[in-house]
Amino acid sequence: MTQDIVLKNIAKHISLDENEIPYFLSILKEKKYPKKSVILKEGEICKTINFVQSGTLRAFYRDSQGKESTIMFAVSDWWITDMSCFINQQPAMLNIETLEESLILHLQKEDLDDLYIKIPKFERFFRIIMQNAYIREQLRVIQNLSLSAEQRYHIFLDKYPQVAKQVTQKQIASYLGITPEFLSMIRANKNK
Amino acid sequence: MTQDIVLKNIAKHISLDENEIPYFLSILKEKKYPKKSVILKEGEICKTINFVQSGTLRAFYRDSQGKESTIMFAVSDWWITDMSCFINQQPAMLNIETLEESLILHLQKEDLDDLYIKIPKFERFFRIIMQNAYIREQLRVIQNLSLSAEQRYHIFLDKYPQVAKQVTQKQIASYLGITPEFLSMIRANKNK
DNA sequence: CCAATTTCTTAAACTACATTATTTTTTTAC
DNA sequence: GTAAAAAAATAATGTAGTTTAAGAAATTGG
Known part of the structure; x- marks a missing residue:
């Protein structure tokens, strides 16, 4: 099953009981997107947090002059959304698009809110996911402030070679x- | 009581039962620091997550040439630590110091791990804290990538006037x- | 398979911000 | 209250990264 990927992802941090698995899977909506699909467009309400089963996604900010800043890439086994707009159910600041054909699992805000109540272990799971995301972004801030573009490029190559x-x-x-x-x-x- | 501040901070996101409050308070260790105290030094193991009751703290990274990058300021009602090193109990990358006399509540890693088990509501609490921290850092990345120094300065003044x-x-x-x-x-x- | 579009490279002129040095102002310590 | 230290301002010079433009290489669509 392709859903093995998300279950293994969950199992990294919490153990689900046998009876909890079908419920959890039932709230995920699988969808296949061709290359260059728009998953989220700035200004839209961001309704879901998304798990990448296969493919590659990119989240980016577009400023008033049209200049794009890539905020994150997501490949298989990653969660991606515009967190601020997902949590507050407000218009998105970010755009999210597929860079190749991708298989995505969508989890709706209201289903996640229910999930926290029905299976409180998921509070722990997303606490750890958020914690890791925070640590990652903070490290990126440090690197943006203290390193040259060339150093940042080589760190990027080392850290995300497949991306x-x-x-x-x-x-x-x-x-x-x-x-x-x-x-x-x-x-x-x-090369010199 | 000065501990009202931390209880109000908790109450923003979860409700504790009467009997849970004394247990929670018992694992916090209050300490007063004069101005310019070092709370955490790079290379040390970061043992605690810290709540600022009063005062001002600064977390910064110092690179190999001695150049400092301030990662965050924390004033009353904020949590601060070197999250990466606290979570993994590894040598700290950051330094944390008081900028004025400050009253801090320390929460040890092992006590927090126990707390998650004894009062699982705290998983929710720190999930929300981490979520907010992630959103904040991501916004900072966006601003560092897309705005000029002048724009970033004015946003900083607007967002943290008291800091x-x-x-x-x-x-x-x-x-x-x-x-x-x-x-x-x-x-x-x-001024022109 | 070819035309069209997008991506990548090169290079010259330019700009936002860094560096160094000096002076003035503010804060700290006794 | 005064000396010493730290912070802030000013200014000249230097540099990492941008802008603009144009050509070469790779990808895409029909």
Whole structure:
């Protein structure tokens, strides 16, 4: 079953009883998206938190002048949403799109709220997910403040080698906060 | 009681029963620190998560050349720690210091782990705390990637006016990721 | 399979911010 | 209250990264 992936993901942090598994699976809605699908568009209410079974997704912010900043990539086994807008059920600041054909499990806000009540272990699960996300973002802030673009690029390659292969340099540049032209220069220097 | 502050903080997200309150308070260790105390030093194991009853704290990263990047400020009613190192009980990457005399409640890792078991509602509480921290850090990443130093400075003033009054410009500059000299220029331009 | 579009590279001119140094102002300590 | 230390301002010079533009390479769609 493809749903093995999400169950293994859950099992990293909590153990579900046999009878809890079908309930949990019943609130997930599986959907297949072709390449370049828009999963969430800025301004829309973000109704779901999303688990990537297969494929690659990108969340990005587009500023008033159209400049894009990639906030995160998500590959198989990752959770992704516009957390702020999902939690508060407000218009999204981010866009989320597929970079290739992807199989996504959607979990609705109201179903998650019920889940916390019916299976409180999920409070623990998402506490750990949020904790890890916080630690990741904070590390990224530290690196953005203290490292050069070149250092950030090499850390990105080391940390997410499989993502680096899937996405364009333009997208990597927008994740690093530099222009594609400057990334191209960094890459050219490397070979010297 | 000064401990009212932490109980009100908890009550924002969960309701404790009468009998749970004394247990929770019993695992908190209150300590008073003079100005410029070091609460956590990089390289040390980070043993506690800390609640600020009164005063102001600063968490910062110091790179190999001694350059400081301020990761967060914490004033009354905030939780602060080096989360990565607290969770994994590994040597700290961050330093935490008081910027004025401060009254801190310390919560030890092992007591927190017990607390999650004895009062599982705290899973919910810290899930929400972590969620908010994640959202905050992600917003900061977006702003670091897409806004100029000047824009970031004005957002900081709007968002944390009381912090802005308590801390030096050098510290604000290191939070924004710029030099104090450049912040001084930004401030001078403002008056034109 | 070819045309069209997108991506990547190169390079010159430019800008936001850093560095260094000096002076002035504010804070701290006895 | 005064000396010493730290913080802030100003200014000249330097640099990491941007902008603009144009050509080469790779991908995509029909």
